[in-house]
Amino acid sequence: MSASDHLIPVVVSNVVEVNPIIKRFEFKHVNGDELPAFSGGAHIVVEMLDDGTKRKNPYSLMSSPFERDQYAISVRRDDTGRGGSKFMHEQVRPGMEMKISAPVNLFSLDLRAKKHLMIAGGIGITPFIAQMAQADKLGVPFELHYAARSVSQAAYMDSLADRFGDHVSCYCDDQGEGVDFETLLSSQPLGTHVYVCGPKGMIERVVETATHLGWPAAHVHFEHFLAPPVGEPFEVHLAKAGIDITVGAEQSLLEAVEASGTPINCMCRGGACGQCETAVVACDGEIMHNDHWLDEEQRASKQLIMPCVSRFRGKRLELDL
Amino acid sequence: MTIQFKDESFRGDFSYANSPSNIPRFPFPFPEDEYMYSTNIEPHHAARAGSPFENAFDVDEHYVAEMKDRALVLAEDPGRCQALPHMETAGWDFVELVMVSKARDYPDLFKLTIDGDRWHWINKPLQIDDTFTFGDSSTLPCHPMEYIGRQVQGDHAILDQRDGNLWLDAGIITAQADWSLDFDVGMNFFEWHAPVPLAHELGVFQRALKFLLTLPQGQPSRRLNWTLTVNPRLDTSPENYPKWGPDRMTVTPENIGEKVHLRVELQTFWRLPRSNAILFPIRTYLMAMNEVVTQPKWARRIHRVMRDLRPELVEYKGLSRYHPILVEWLSQFDDGAPTSPGIFPD
DSSP: OOGGSSSSSEEEEEEEEEEEEEEEEEEETTTTOOOOOOTTTTEEEEEEEETTTTEEEEEOOOOOOOOOOEEEEEEEETTTSSSSHHHHHHHOOOEEEEEEOOEEEOOOTTTTTTTTEEEEEEEGGGHHHHHHHHHHHTOOOEEEEEEEGGGGOOHHHHHHHHHHHHGGEEGGGGGTOOOHHHHHHHTTTTTTTEEESSSSHHHHHHHHHHHTOOOOOOEEEEEEOOOOOOOOEEEETTTTEEEEEETTTTTTTHHHHHHHHHHOSSSSSSSSOOOOEEEEEEEEEEOOOOSOOOOOOOHHOOEETTTTTTTEEEEEEEEOO | OOOOOOEEEESTTTOOOOOGGGGGGGGGOOOOSSSOOOOOOOOOOOSSTOOOOOOOOOTTTTTTHHHHHHHHHHEEEEEEEEEEEOHHHHHHHHHHHHHHHHHOOOTTTTHHHHHTTTEEEEEETTTEEEEEEEEEGGSSSHHHHHHHHTTSSEEEEEEETTTEEEEEEEEEEEEEEEOOOHHHTBBHHHTTTTTTTTTTTTTTHHHHHHHHHHHOOOOOOOEEEEEEEEOOOOOGGGGGGGHHHGGGGGGGGHHHHHEEEEEHHHHHEOOOTTTTTTTEEEEEEEEEHHHHHHHHHHHHHHHHHHOOOOOHHHTTTTOOTTHHHHHHHHTTTOOOOOOOOOOOOO
């Protein structure tokens, strides 16, 4: 069973160019039905039929969780990526029918928190837009600190500041501004939970600073918005199916397995949820573990792989599929 | 579909019984002649018309009587219903799931009218007709979990998800097989399962937790669990052990068919949308051994399962005192013929 087996047919109701690199896409149910309720931090998987290739990318929902008649996501164009964001930017137009998964939340608010402290970098802002709507409605104190490279790339900065006022602080690198994590994290009331979504370096700095200041690990939450990386093509043998498949340069191992018609579980498609964990039968080469699921010991054992984001380089990889 | 609701008791004179037509729809828990733990989780799809798997929340002839028994338990011991402060959103998710499902599956019994946040709910069997504001607990007579928990058969636990674990942070538990919400509330998945023998070593809980943490919205799952209970008593809680523990001394070869009940839990798992919590309904079905053996396949199989049950499980399920005479009594219904696969009667 996999979340993407139960897709929801939607129509693209709006496409908005937020800035030169970010577009917002809005979806409604094809029948006009209500879409499933969700919680802030949830993502959906969007299925793209790109000239014979079926891509499925996860995107955080940024619309209000209390809004059931449409969903919104924002997509940052990545010309060096596998082509999913490029497809969204170039091919997707209002009126187009697409399929999306039901929402999945791997980055939810801890509802016990006395205060939510949110730290966003770049496109990592999107889950927080939904979370702020949720915290606002629940009447729980929250604070957003949002950093972007430049004013021109700071999607939604103005509208968020208008909507949530003092709850929002903005920082633009090109203005010489930056978040002082040490000061920010050392001045929070007890019971605060911190959430960070953004580039890897930012997540690491926040987690390190919080740890150093003695924050309980359970109060520190982060989400890597990980897209499957591109790489060299490689061959894989699927032992149960008894077939050999080729993973293309811009294809994930998971997508190649799916394209072969071989059943495989999956959910987040971003290396975080653990659903697609697959046993390695034989490995003569190096597995590039790109996930956030397996621990160091498991990685070193070469006995497990997360096909949604991880790749292989070497002579032979055989999987228990 | 019309259900004739029975007027019956789960205590005192124990007038509870299954109508002959209700017996074949019992969720018999043994798909094979041998029983051992497994995670045995499957999708909670609508299956087999007339079976307890046909609808999201099965309503049967015992509905009204079970809800009366729940009210009696809660009046005596309000601690059976507890929700930690952060579980109110999950309570509303539970309200929505039950009302939407029941109104869809049993339109002659339940009716839900939604006008924005204004909800109008009619529960005919329990003669409830309420209007409230969805999400505003001040418009209900009690916590949303308690409100709907008093209108749906089975116990309900709500598990908060955080830190890669599940936490038993709310529940309305009045028909339990010897576990205590008051003791377990706030525990994580491994803590509340700690007393279960064998399963930890088999890695059952690790696998089950991993499965539940990624349970998708809109794709509920189910499993069956079982034990035996003397007398058709729903409330076999540790709190009330003095009331039901001694019942086990009353079993004799003469009365065992009517006294000993197969107690099956239809457990389902639902991802809740707004709270990201998991709703865990534990729906209990009771059937006297006399009723079980009316189905020849079940009679043969339950004899084999009971005869070969591992001693640890006999002990854990509290069957030690009457297990030998039960096996002896059941043996008269087992002619050694093979049984067909699956749980449904032939």
